[in-house]
Amino acid sequence: MTGGNRGRGRPDTGVREAILAATEAILAEAGVARLSTKEIARRASAAESSIFYHFTDRLGLLQAVVRLHLPLYRDVAEEVVRRAGQGSLRDNLALLLDGLDAYYRRITPILAAVQADGDLRARFAERGADGAVGPQRALLPIVDYLAEERRLGRVRADLDLEPAALVIVGTAYQRAVFRRLSGVDAPAADTARVVDTLLPALIAR
Amino acid sequence: MTGGNRGRGRPDTGVREAILAATEAILAEAGVARLSTKEIARRASAAESSIFYHFTDRLGLLQAVVRLHLPLYRDVAEEVVRRAGQGSLRDNLALLLDGLDAYYRRITPILAAVQADGDLRARFAERGADGAVGPQRALLPIVDYLAEERRLGRVRADLDLEPAALVIVGTAYQRAVFRRLSGVDAPAADTARVVDTLLPALIAR
DNA sequence: GTCTATAAGTTGATAGAC
DNA sequence: GTCTATCAACTTATAGAC
Numbered sequence: 001m002t003g004g005n006r007g008r009g010r011p012d013t014g015v016r017e018a019i020l021a022a023t024e025a026i027l028a029e030a031g032v033a034r035l036s037t038k039e040i041a042r043r044a045s046a047a048e049s050s051i052f053y054h055f056t057d058r059l060g061l062l063q064a065v066v067r068l069h070l071p072l073y074r075d076v077a078e079e080v081v082r083r084a085g086q087g088s089l090r091d092n093l094a095l096l097l098d099g100l101d102a103y104y105r106r107i108t109p110i111l112a113a114v115q116a117d118g119d120l121r122a123r124f125a126e127r128g129a130d131g132a133v134g135p136q137r138a139l140l141p142i143v144d145y146l147a148e149e150r151r152l153g154r155v156r157a158d159l160d161l162e163p164a165a166l167v168i169v170g171t172a173y174q175r176a177v178f179r180r181l182s183g184v185d186a187p188a189a190d191t192a193r194v195v196d197t198l199l200p201a202l203i204a205r
Numbered sequence: 206m207t208g209g210n211r212g213r214g215r216p217d218t219g220v221r222e223a224i225l226a227a228t229e230a231i232l233a234e235a236g237v238a239r240l241s242t243k244e245i246a247r248r249a250s251a252a253e254s255s256i257f258y259h260f261t262d263r264l265g266l267l268q269a270v271v272r273l274h275l276p277l278y279r280d281v282a283e284e285v286v287r288r289a290g291q292g293s294l295r296d297n298l299a300l301l302l303d304g305l306d307a308y309y310r311r312i313t314p315i316l317a318a319v320q321a322d323g324d325l326r327a328r329f330a331e332r333g334a335d336g337a338v339g340p341q342r343a344l345l346p347i348v349d350y351l352a353e354e355r356r357l358g359r360v361r362a363d364l365d366l367e368p369a370a371l372v373i374v375g376t377a378y379q380r381a382v383f384r385r386l387s388g389v390d391a392p393a394a395d396t397a398r399v400v401d402t403l404l405p406a407l408i409a410r
Numbered sequence: 411g412t413c414t415a416t417a418a419g420t421t422g423a424t425a426g427a428c
Numbered sequence: 429g430t431c432t433a434t435c436a437a438c439t440t441a442t443a444g445a446c
Contacts, residue, residue, distance in 0.1 A: 013411070030323035032238060037440060047413050052441060054411090108320070114386075115313070116321035118235035121386070156405075163395065163402035170379030171372045178341060181319075181326070190368065197368035200361075201406035220430070242422060252431050257423065259429090 016054045018044040023065050024110070032113040062113060062120050069107050076103045077141030084148035089155065089203065094195045096142070097172050101188050104176035139165040146202075155202045164202065171198065221259045223249040228270050229315070237318040267318060267325050274312050281308045282346030289353035294360065294408065299400045301347070302377050306393050309381035344370040351407075360407045369407065376403065 022043035026035050037058060041048040055061040076099040083092050114120050142165035149155045175188050227248035231240050242263060246253040260266040281304040288297050319325050347370035354360045380393050 015412070031321040031326065033322040033324070036438080038438080047411095048440090049414085049442080050412060058440065112317055112320035115317035115382075116236040117238040119238070121236065124386070160398050160402050163399045166379055166399065167372060167376045167402060170375035170377075172375075173379055173382075174371055174375030177320075177378075181329070182341065193365050194368045194371065197365050197372060197406060199406075200410065201402060201404075205405065205410050218429070241420075243420080253422090254424080254432085255430060263422065 015044070015046045015050050018046055019051055019054065019061070020065060020068060023061060024068075027065070027109040027113055031109065032116050035113070059117075059119055059123065062117070063123060066110055066114065066124070069110060072103060072106070073138065074141070076100060077145075081141055081145045081148065084145050085152045085154070089149065090195055090199060092145075092149075093168075093198060093202075094191050096145070096168065097175075097191055097194060098187065100169065100172035101176055101191075104173050105180065108176055108180050139169060142168055156204045159202060167201070168198070220249070220251045220255050223251055224256055224259065224266070225270060225273060228266060229273075232270070232314040232318055236314065237321050240318070264322075264324055264328065267322070268328060271315055271319065271329070274315060277308060277311070278343065279346070281305060282350075286346055286350045286353065289350050290357045290359065294354065295400055295404060297350075297354075298373075298403060298407075299396050301350070301373065302380075302396055302399060303392070305374065305377035306381055306396075309378050310385065313381055313385050344374060347373055358409075361409045364407060372406070373403065 019040060022040050023035065025043065026039060037048050037051050040051060040061075051058075051061060055064055079099065080092060080096045083095070086092075114124060139162060143161045146155060146159065146161050146164055150157065150159055150161070171194060175194075179185075179188065224245060227245045228240065230248065231244060242253050242256050245256060245266075256263075256266060260269055281301075284304065285297060285301045288300070291297075319329060344367060348366045351360060351364065351366050351369055355362065355364055355366070376399060380399075384390075384393065
């Protein structure tokens with residue numbers, strides 16, 4: 001056990017965290033293809049066997065990395081939910097798109113790893129079934145936000161929430177993927193244009 | 206040389222094609238993580254060394270698989286460009302979304318492989334620079350279609366084409382990724398709802 | 411909890427016969 | 429063009445000392 005350590009038990013020497021950080025770095029730079037326990041150990045300046053001590057096996061490590069990033073999504077999404085009714089719809093949408101974009105830029109390598117490894121995918125499909133991490137869940141906070149704005153009369157009364165959330169998330173994801181594939185590492189510059197294109201689909205006419 | 210063989214040169218024994226098909230199958234079922242030359246040879250009922258004879262190395266094989274699927278995108282996209290001005294905008298958009306969805310369902314495992322392998326990603330980043338396959342190019346046919354519809358006055362005169370194309374492609378891609386992650390293999394059922402949500406962003410008010 | 415050392419298996423790739 | 433045989437390097441994982 002590490003992380004929440006406050007003096008009880010063995011002192012936290014940080015190897016576990018170093019391993020997680022090294023894993024994430026390799027995933028982002030080189031991809032799962034080059035993610036070997038030896039390379040992780042080298043970058044974390046730790047023994048290879050420490051990986052197995054902390055995470056049981058390679059897949060356990062990958063799972064831990066994914067788990068580490070799930071709360072971040074809630075942060076991004078719930079930040080916007082809280083803003084429902086405040087500020088302009090345009091500003092909120094820009095905030096949501098940029099927030100999702102930054103989030104996706106960070107987790108795209110990890111998502112790619114999940115998609116690239118059948119075993120890892122299977123482990124998350126199980127979890128998805130019991131409702132904890134199912135991919136469609138990603139839409140829920142956005143749906144909540146839109147529902148609140150609809151209740152307040154700031155978006156069309158007949159807005160179909162799930163498709164609308166899908167369009168927003170899909171647009172943010174696509175921007176992140178495009179930028180990663182083209183090797184650009186700067187934040188997106190065209191948020192305003194995307195927002196202005198999206199808005200007429202949301203507001204009353 | 207195989208494929209276009211029409212009697213000249215050595216007879217086409219189909220090993221090359223079998224290797225490509227086996228590669229695609231493994232990618233779809235298990236992901237790059239399990240894509241070994243040995244497994245490919247086994248599934249293709251061919252010798253492992255034949256892979257190296259035809260594709261030089263593992264990366265060359267992956268490149269060949271990607272290349273095999275690029276024309277398919279043009280087919281999907283250009284089908285819709287041809288329909289500009291014909292049928293209803295709603296029908297065309299539904300056709301485009303479903304076409305892109307089917308396309309993405311097929312290439313998602315391949316795209317995942319590219320994202321998961323840094324070397325492969327690098328090879329395509331180079332190509333992208335010289336303009337042949339750059340990811341943003343995926344938007345061009347959709348931009349062309351929207352431009353034609355705009356010229357005909359069937360979409361808003363002030364529609365911002367690139368963001369609009371991004372939204373359409375992103376939505377289609379997101380649906381495909383979601384469905385793959387949740388293990389569902391059927392075509393999308395909610396196209397109509399998505400189209401009706403998207404449409405107000407495109408048409409004149 | 412972290413290390414060193416090591417085992418057993420798999421990997422991508424080559425040489426050479428047919 | 430396709431095969432069999434082979435290799436050195438690397439892979440995940442374990443045992444046991446500290």
